[in-house]
Amino acid sequence: MDPQELAPGISYAVTDRHGGVSAAPYDSRNLGGATADDYQGVLRNRELTARQFGLAPDRVVWMRQVHSATVQRVAGPWGPDAPELDAVWTTEEGLALAALGADCAPVLLADPAARMVGAAHSGRVGTLTGVVPNLVAAMAAAGAEPARMTALVGPMACGRCYEVPEQMRAESAAVLPEVHATTRQGTPALDLRAGIAAQLARAGVTTVRHDDRCTIEDRDLFSHRRDAPTGRFAAYVWLTPRA
Template identity: 50%
Template sequence: MSAPGRPTGYRVRRVTTSRAGGVSKPPYDAFNLGDHVGDSPADVAANRRRLAEKIGLTPDRLVFMDQIHGRTVTVVDGSVRETVPATDALVTTERDLALVVLAADCVPVLLSDDHAGVIAAVHAGRIGARVGIVPRVLDAMVAAGASVSRIEGFLGPAAGGEDYEVPAAMQRDVEAHLPGSATRTRKGTPGLDIRAGLRRQLLEAGVAGVAVDPRETITDRTLFSHRRGAPTGRHAGVIWMDTSGARS
């Protein structure tokens, strides 16, 4: 039963950016949204303003993270005015507030319970996925009013198992903590597919469904990839609840 006067459904929007459409110069060309990679602060600010404009929000309604490859989850509201420090996941019930996760091989995870109006953006690289960032996010979403059985997930572009080569010991360690992530690369060497492991983890947790962007960052030059060539920029996964989509 919903609370009196509270909408019972939300129009959740998701966007994944690419390298195209920005003002940054090489090697960050062109739509780099990361302010921690050595790019011109003015160019990054211009790109972030362009992102806000394209999704119909003002720049102050975009929430970025200081991502540290951990498992800290932060619940935010409209009072956020700066990059959220030392966190790898954002959760909100605020409408018209866009949560932004940056990546360049790590997995951008976007989650939502459209009925309850709870959304999350998660930075899940090898380390964060291994230490359990996603289960912590699910717990935070439930605490905010979501139901796991209604949560739907989207896994954005990331390093794929055919090209993400790692030492055998690292592969075994990650597989032990994130089953389903171990692969063999196209060269026949030990590899990791973090998206495969995360998809399995989410489905086993009982979420309603998980969609996966098939693009692979290491080989797709329309996307940024730290493993392909650093320094480089960061693309983004963005999720927000559109005011015009609320249903009562």
């Protein structure tokens, strides 16, 4: 989970559940402040993680994620009064954007020429209502170019594991056909990764990377469906300060 380059001058990292201070069932690197975990432990985990990535702990933006399609530009952290939204973007160097997950998809965007990065939390509702296309559009309106962007679609519940009722699959596929899936057991499912990839392609983002780990299958990651109550991992993205 060491930082890697998403695009020239832009770094990202995806955490796992290990290396923090939280006790079971949030053990141990729980970064989710809306869980029932001890909040001081969550803050300590966030501090430890930021320092591990070479980031200032007070220069990380955390969203109050509510499964919306709301996007906002940020110039710094909000602190305890973060608005309810599920995507943010910035042009501020060294300001890390974090998207939490535990079956929902964290999605990161980077335009190295515009020196702009974005992060979204895209669960079932956010995917169907278009949080990722909204983020692409917001960044493009400010001067980014979708064709120059690199996207990273992070770990999430895969289409072979994300079982849903047949009516939910039908209603979801009516909005975004690519999410229609079937589990290994032959039951109705949703493939959010396929849906998000299709949305990015339609938005003009052609360079899409995947961390295709399934949160339900991979016990190094938190999974709400597998283990609730449980913690949250995070995907971070930031503009590396120029020398």
